[in-house]
Amino acid sequence: MKKALLNFLFIFYSVSLIGQIDTEFWFVAPEVSKNDFQRYDEPIVLRMTTFNAPASITISMPGEPSFIPLQITAVADTSVSVDLSPWLELLENKPANTILNKGILIFASAPITAYYDVVSSYCNCNPELYSLKGTNALGTEFLLPGQTQFDNAPGYSPTPYNAFDIVATENKTTVKITPAKEIVGHVEGKAFQIVLNKGQTWSGVATGQSVESHLHGTEIISDKPIAVTVSDDLLWGINCGGDLVGDQVVPVNMAGNEFIGVRGFLTNDGDRLFVLGLSNNTSLYFDGSSTPLIINRGEVYNHRIQNNSTHLLSSSPVLVYQTSGYGCELGSAVLPQIQCTGSESVSVYRSNDFQFGILLSTEVGNETGFLINGDSTIVVASDFSEVPGTNGYWLAANVVLSPAQVPVGTTCMVSNRNGVFHMGLISGGSDIGCGYGYFSNFNSLELGADKRVCEGDTAVLDAGLGMEPYLWSTGATTRTISVNSPGEYWVQAGVGSCLLSDTVKISFQQLPIIDLGPDTLAVCGAASGFIFAPDGYSHYQWNVTGNSNILEVTSPGIYHCQVTDSVGCSGSDSMYVTFGPLPANLGEAIGLPLSLQDSLVAWYPFNGNPNDETGNGNNGSVIGNVILTTDRFGNANSAYEFPGEAFNYISVPHSSYLELNTFTISTWIFTETDYAYGRIVQKNRDIFSGHYGLYTTGVGGTVSYGVDVVSGDSFEPAIGTWHMVTGTLSGNFSSFYIDGQLVDDTIAPNTFVYTGTDPMAIGMHYYEGVPDYYTYPYRGKIDDVLIYNRVLSAEEVACLYSGDCSSLKLSASLPENSLCKGGSTSLTLFNAQPGVKYQLLKGGNEYGNFQVGNSDTLIFPIANLPETTSFTILATDTTTGCSITLDSAFVVEVNDISAIAIANMHSAYIPATVEVSAQAAGASTYEWWLDGVKFADTPESQIVIDSTGTHTLVLLVSSGPPDYCTDADTLFLTTTERTEVILEIPSSFTPNADGINDHFEFATEGIDSYTVWLKDSWGVLVYEYDKSTGKWDGLTKAGKEAPAGPYYYHVAARDYTEMALERSGVVYLIRDLIELSPNPAKDKLVIKMNGRLPGERIVQVISVHGRVLSEATVSGETFELGVSGFSPGLYLLRISNQMDVLNLKFIKE
Structure with a gap:
């Protein structure tokens, strides 16, 4: 950012004074009527005061790039003034109803105060002070205050009006405005929105001059902090000429319930308070009156100050705006509430002998503590009178300080030894205009709205100046804290006897993740x-x-x-x-004609770069402003355009390839103007021997060809048309061609011999070390520069121009496109383009790697395709990444003949008649073989097998011409002698673990497989099994004992001949009872399990009341239980294993 250092006077006209203390101030300057050439609005001065620390101050306009920020260095305890009049038109916020870039930002490295002074010294008639309030001026909700006593004066130019001005402090600030009265461009009462960026401004101007047209009560709401200025220009009806009033206003959160207005020095009944209601049914009590005056939101009550001061108490917060002044000259100021506000000292600077009056208010007891520059005799207790309605608690005074008391050119520091006070300053006179500002602190503790902070950033929370001591929720005791964690933060601070506090919530916003796509x-x-x-x-x-x-x-x-x-x-x-450009497609030329590639030492097609495409390494570098453009075919970025200015060219380093005594140079040019003396291609300097090149010379841009021993004829090309120019040289004989036609043959007296090692220049004459001298830059387009180490024939030059002779074209061949399953073929690409990568794709994915047949022939093997497949070729330029799918799709047909042999049986008794049939789509021949002997050549047949064993059945099929694809299928047949089939099913079983009939199982012979389902008498499936498991042990699927009783079974079986067998019936599950003896028992109880609940068991004795009396873990089929300790009676015996539980009863004698 550019910055300007400003020389300044420490004191200019008017007064310097301490107002709201801060390090950052936002302001927008109002438009003030010039009244044509009388310059009512000049000069304008920004006045700033430091305290006990020096400050570096920057004045900037963030929205206006043409304004160079001003840098000021101010020493401690000094007032400085900066005359902004040179930027008056840039600063004043006009025209109305327009988004402008006129916001002012003042930033200081240490706390200062600042105010904007409309000095109006050219006429001494229309001054005003705008006290800048720093952080206290910023907010998101405003209701405009204003006076309702005086109209704007007619007869001035520009016409003066009531107006308000807005400045945004952040980008993308949405501001909603609801005008209380019609303004320029907007009707009364209809809300509208504007969006401002940081430093942008907007002005709302009334359309009438009467009080009835003034804009008090206008609502302004924003989503980010803004600052607002109000102005009322050239008021009249004050028994004087017109006078400007205005101030920087405060947001509604700075409103209060108690105010004191001190009468100034007016003689025209203009000392008034204008009270703005923020809520409906707000009661106002003046001077201790018990009778309220009622105002609603947006309404203004006009109160005349009849005594030396006046006191206001309100039921809801209000804003108060005061007019006062000298004689009949007006000024205005926004008043601070008196609750928990005020200053211990205020400094002003007197720079002239105009009336210099201060308005003071303070609590009783402080009236004896005032000092003027340390002198306690100037403002004394007798100057004060009681503020009406405060029962003597508040006192007020208006004091005029003479030049003897405060000499011109000195600082006036007003301080109080006993407490805080409020002070306003009125400076001026009854015939020279007046400025009025309030400069004691508002002292509001306001952390602002909840904040969202960008992830990784730090939020700085500021409690404001002048409210020590501070206490934060973090334990910090400084004015500001830095926060980098989310959460709620509070602060407490004191002002006099008041304790203020506020809370703010901080959250963090994830940074946007942006992806533009591939790199x-x-x-x-x-x-x-x-x-x-x-x-x-x-x-x-x-x-x-x-x-x-x-x-x-x-x-x-x-x-x-x-x-x-x-x-x-x-x-x-x-x-x-x-x-x-896109790579060449099939059938397109991929380079020069075959005959024209011989002896080519450098070729510059300019396809996106200045590289040599021969592979000889004579690559160029763009110097200066040479840019890619369209070529003669309309291809983008396929030629270079040269501006015709020195040192804008393509430089090619010297190499042995370019040391030529016999050569041809050819290129295409597009001349855009009649610019002369341009060098198209130049090797070495033309002031020495051994150079060669193509030039344009003379007025009209004629084209010439020359070496140091000879220059060819010239030709003047048509402007705006592509032409091919070609020159050849061998010994002392040269030829010059235009558009493939010979225009001159020349025999020189000497033979050309190349010398020198200077670079080759395209688009300029290389002249090392002498800038702008003999550079001869070319203006126009150049494409396809070719340099040969031989002389091209006239026929070759004509062919080079027309392109009609045999050219290399990209082509592909797939000679075998029909395969048997498992076969192989290859796709061959001819004349592959240099610098292009080719990929064979199957379904969009790369299919294998190519093999190089020779330098420009690529072979793609294809093998083992399971089905008919379509292939494409993707061509990609390895330099630019440009790619194209070649037009043709290459389809390889796969003859998918598949033999399936079907037999009506796989095992049988001999003799067995086997019927066979073939499934083989596309087959034209069939062969059936059994154990190596062919027995049929038809799709269907039969054969009798009369020997036992395993037999091999083979089906062979063929598709016939042209592929003669074959396939085979094999089956194995088993034959045996006939065997009796047995399936014996028992009618009952007893799973008691005695080793006899413990399972439900079958006796079988000749049965290959079976499955058994068992259901209870309700039809519920209890168990199922097959031959692999082979039996049922009487447990359910859940592993529990199935109850004794009948169970229905169903058996599905197949014998060795694949014959299906089914059986159904009932099997009885018989369970032995658990034996308890003796029962009743006296000393012990013997328990015999009879195979029930196998495994480890838990035995519990339970009383009839459900109480467990004993518990033991036992195993084995028989065990004893001691019962001698039990009382006579009935007991429950509970026996369980991991799967099941049984309950029995016994009696104790």
Whole structure:
């Protein structure tokens, strides 16, 4: 950022004084009527005062880039004034109803006070002071105060009106305005919105001059902090000429319930308080009156100060605006509430002998403590009188300080030894105008609205100046704290006997994550491309011109986008953009004709870069402002445009390839003007021997060809048309061609011999070390520069121009496109383009790697395809990333013949008749073989097998011509002698673990498989099993004992011949009872389990009341239980294992 250091006088006209103390002040200057050439609005001065520390002060306009910030250094305890009159038209906020860039930001390295002074010294008629209130001026809700006594005076130019001015402190600030009366561009009472960025301003101006047209009560609401100025220009009806009044107002959170107005020095009944209601049915009590005056929101009550002072008490917070002054000259100020506010000292500077009056109010007892520059005899207790309605608690005085008491050119420090006070200053005279400002502190403790802070940033919370001691919820005792964790934070601070507090909630916003897509964007075969950033953000900032989420790009490079969300958090991403033509498609020429590639030592097609495409390494570098453009075919970024200015060219380092005695130079040019003396291609300097090149010479831009021994004829090309120019040299014989036609043959007296090691220049004459001298820059387009180490024939030059002779074209071949399953073939690409990568794709994915047949032939093997498959070829320029899918799709047909042999049986008794059939789509021949002997050649057949064993059945099929694809299938058949089938099913079983009939199981013979389902008498499935498990042990699927009784079974079986067998019936599950003996028992009880609940068991004796009397873990089939300790009676015996529980009863004798 540019900065200007300002020389300044420490004191200018008027007074310097201490107002609201802060380090940052926002302000927007009102428009003040000039009254044509009388310059009522000049000069304008910004006055600032330091305290016990020096300050570096910067005055800037964040929204106006043409304003160079002013830098001021002020020593401690000094007042400085900066005359802003040179920037008057840049600062005054006009015209109305227009978003402007006129916001002023004052930043100081140490606390200062500041005010804006409309001095109006050219006419001494229309001054006013605007006390800047720092943080106290910023807010998000305002209701405009104003006076309702005086109209604006007619007859001035520009016409004066009541107005308000807004400045935004942050970007994307939405402001909603509801005018109380009609303003320029907007009707009364209808809300509208504007959006301002940081430092932008807006002015609302009344459309009439009468009090009835004034704008008090206008509502202004914003989503981010703003500052507001009110002005009432050239008021009349005050028995004098017109006079300006105004002030920087405060937001509604600075309103209060108790105010004191001190009468000034007016003689025209203009000392008045204008009370603005913020709530409906607000009661106002003046001077101790018990009778309220009622006002509603937006209404103003006009109160005349009849005594030396007046006291106001309100039932709800209000804002108070006072007019006062000298004689008939008016000024105005916003008054602070008196609760918990005030200053211990206020400093002013007297720079002239105008009337210099101060308005003082303070609590009783402080009237004896006033000092004027340390002198206690100037303001004394007798100057004070009781403020009406305060029962003597508050006192007020208006004191005029003479030049003897406060000499001109000295600082006046007003202080109080006993307590805080409020002070206003009125400076001026009855015939020279008046300025009025209130300069004691508002002292509001306001941390502001809850804040969202960007992740990684720090929130600075400021409790404001002048309210020591401070105590934060963090334990800090400083005015400010830095916060980097979310949560609620509170602060307490004292003002006199008052203790103030506020709380704010801090949350953190995740930074935007922006993805522009792949790191590289290739713009191919087009003049422009587009980069898309995610939408939905508040602001987009590119490193080039552009402020939306879509950026059109027309040149290669790195593009950077930073997005900002509604909170102000930012994220960014970058993308590299390349430009180039698309690779050649099938059937398109991929380079020079075959005959014209011989002896080519340098070739510059300029396809997105200045590189030599022969592979000889003679690559160029762009110097200066040489840019890619469209070529003669309309391909973007395929030629270079030269501006015709020195040192804007393409430089090619010297190499042995360019040391030529016999050569051809050819290029295409597009001349845009009749600019003369341009060098198209130049090797070495033309003031020495051994150079060669193509030039344009003379007025009209004629084209010449020359070496140091000979110059060819000239030709003047048509402007705005592409032409091919070609020169050849061998020995002392040269030829010059235009558009493939010979225009001159020349025999020189000497033979050309190349010398020198200077670089080759395209678009300029290289002249090392002498800037702007003999540079001869070319203006126009150049493309396809070719240099040969031989002389091209006239036929070759004509062919080079027309392109009609045999050219290399990209082609592909798939000779075998029909395969048997499992077969192989290959796809061959001929004349592969240098610098292009080719990929064979199957379904969009790369299919294997190619093999190089020779330098420009690529072979792609294809094998083991399971089905008919379509292939494509993707061609990608390895420099620019531009790619194209070649037009043709290459389809390989796969003859998917598949043999399936079907037999009506796989095992059988001999003799067995086996019927066979084939499923083989596409088959034309069939062969059936059994144990190596062919027995049929039809799709269906049969054969009798009369021997036992395992037999091999083979089906062979063929598709016939042209592929003769074959396939085979094999089956194995088993034959045996006939066997009796047995399936014996028992009718009952007893699972008692005695080893006899413990399971439900079958006796079988000739049965290959079976499955058994068992259900209870309710039809519920209890258990199922098959031959692999083979039996049922009487447990349910859950592992519990199935109750004794009948169970229904169903058996599905197959014998060895695959014959299905089914059986159904009933099986009885018989369970032995658990034996208890003796029962009744006296000393012991013997328990015999009879196979029940196998495994480890838990035995419990339970009383008839449910109480467990004993518990034991036992195993084995028989065990004893001691019962001698039990009382006679009935007991429950509970026996359980991991799966089941049984309950029995016994009696104790």
